[in-house]
Amino acid sequence: MENAGINTPGDFERAQQDKMIETNLARVGRKILVMSGKGGVGKSTVASYLALLLSMNGKKVGLLDVDLHGPTVARLMNVQGGFDMGEEGVVRPYRFSETLGIVSLEMILGEKDTAVIWRGPMKISAIRQFISDIEWGDLDYLVVDSPPGTGDEPLTVAQTIPDAEAIIVTTPQEISLADVRKSINFCREVNMKILGVVENMSGLLCPHCGENVPLFGSGGGVKMAAEMGVPILGQIPIDPEMVDSGDRGDLKGLIEKPDLKINDAYNRILEGII
Numbered sequence: 001m002e003n004a005g006i007n008t009p010g011d012f013e014r015a016q017q018d019k020m021i022e023t024n025l026a027r028v029g030r031k032i033l034v035m036s037g038k039g040g041v042g043k044s045t046v047a048s049y050l051a052l053l054l055s056m057n058g059k060k061v062g063l064l065d066v067d068l069h070g071p072t073v074a075r076l077m078n079v080q081g082g083f084d085m086g087e088e089g090v091v092r093p094y095r096f097s098e099t100l101g102i103v104s105l106e107m108i109l110g111e112k113d114t115a116v117i118w119r120g121p122m123k124i125s126a127i128r129q130f131i132s133d134i135e136w137g138d139l140d141y142l143v144v145d146s147p148p149g150t151g152d153e154p155l156t157v158a159q160t161i162p163d164a165e166a167i168i169v170t171t172p173q174e175i176s177l178a179d180v181r182k183s184i185n186f187c188r189e190v191n192m193k194i195l196g197v198v199e200n201m202s203g204l205l206c207p208h209c210g211e212n213v214p215l216f217g218s219g220g221g222v223k224m225a226a227e228m229g230v231p232i233l234g235q236i237p238i239d240p241e242m243v244d245s246g247d248r249g250d251l252k253g254l255i256e257k258p259d260l261k262i263n264d265a266y267n268r269i270l271e272g273i274i
């Protein structure tokens, strides 16, 4: 089984690591955890797109993928190559641009289709090492993409980054909303501030007539957010161009098309965050 250089530390190493984590996080302004109840609702897309938008607005941004079993960020962002190796063994994130650095487990795995078969302690160590052993530098934002649910990964982020704020992504239908309520309760349980809910795949924009077809219903996220007393940051429609750009690893190309409806939604979300 591949361990990708991840070690589970003893007490002494752990205390040292705590110090490194504190030092590195002190250089980061806002920390945002993107989470959801279900998979496939667009977390990685939202995390990557927001990180891109922030970085293109002149902010210094780090994008950290802690979805260890299903890392997606490296593909969405077409990460070619690994870390930016500095002097004397300093490891920096992959340089996507002047203002955006990316870290994903996929950058360490030799083979892209390797299945990562790790239990809790390995996962916790990996996430802590992503923060302690990587020189992120001075950042305005660290955006963290997590796997669905309330397991080891979001819990480790909550415990390692005490001032992280959550964005919860959902689709409009009840089956997805039921699990989002759990995500909200998770945040309350671990005292993580909730920035708000994003309703993604909120209707299909018909490529022919431009009309919004409520494929998964609509407004469910807005209603649920109101019931649970959390802000709604925005509603992003389904746009086939998003799927295509994601598959090609060219989300950036979408931002450069200002007439796309999804960009209106994303800009509104960005305002809510900033």
Ligand SMILES: Nc1ncnc2c1ncn2[C@@H]1O[C@H](COP(=O)(O)OP(=O)(O)O)[C@@H](O)[C@H]1O
Pocket (backbone or CB within 6 Å): 036, 038, 039, 040, 041, 042, 043, 044, 045, 046, 072, 200, 201, 236, 237, 238, 239, 240, 242, 243, 244, 246, 247, 262
């Ligand atoms: N607003 C959207 N419109 C169309 N496709 C989308 C949208 N948001 C996400 N997708 C697509 O849905 C799929 C799952 O998205 P992903 O971000 O990987 O979800 P998750 O991280 O929640 O599992 C991807 O193919 C992505 O391109």
Ligand SMILES: [Mg+2]
Pocket (backbone or CB within 6 Å): 043, 044, 045, 067, 070, 072, 146, 147
């Ligand atoms: Mg994902």
